[in-house]
Amino acid sequence: MMKTFVLLxxxxxxxxxxxxxxxxxxxxxxxxxxxPPPASQPPPPPPSAPPTAQPIEPPQVTANTAPAPxxxxxxxxxxxxxxxxxxxxxxxxxxxxxTSGVAYMFVYYPAFGWRWVLSPWxxxxxxxxxxxxGPGHFAxxxxxxxxxxxxxxxxxxxxxRR
Numbered sequence: 001m002m003k004t005f006v007l008l009x010x011x012x013x014x015x016x017x018x019x020x021x022x023x024x025x026x027x028x029x030x031x032x033x034x035x036p037p038p039a040s041q042p043p044p045p046p047p048s049a050p051p052t053a054q055p056i057e058p059p060q061v062t063a064n065t066a067p068a069p070x071x072x073x074x075x076x077x078x079x080x081x082x083x084x085x086x087x088x089x090x091x092x093x094x095x096x097x098x099t100s101g102v103a104y105m106f107v108y109y110p111a112f113g114w115r116w117v118l119s120p121w122x123x124x125x126x127x128x129x130x131x132x133x134g135p136g137h138f139a140x141x142x143x144x145x146x147x148x149x150x151x152x153x154x155x156x157x158x159x160x161r162r
Contacts, residue, residue, distance in 0.1 A: 031127050033084065037076030042086040042108035045072060045093075075137070078130040082117055085109050091139035094122060096146040103140070 074088035086108035093106040103122035108114050120126040122140045135141040
């Protein structure tokens, strides 16, 4: 009798854990910017070195004069993590560590200048940035030179039509 009671009591306690629960909502695929992109072009980037650990909120860049516009091909992209950043198209501005599944991009962050930022979207992870012209111009998307992240199936996004 005692064994039956313990068994039934165990089922009563385990029932809520076994019940199907709603999974949490998935993050939106495409982040929508709250404002239009900056109208100015970023200054030319300094020579880029491999990424290093940087503080999350670095000191703000102070300049006495307006920077000269850059002729570096790229576009303004809105990300959930950083807001509006200028992302160059060229491969040399993306650093991928294949063994750890980590990617960085050298971007122009208006409040802080040029810097390496963690870029999970290179692998298709996390919220997808809002691209003005689509991701097809970026070397990491159009011609990936690294092995894809094992947990991600690449979703092909077509270029925006105007």
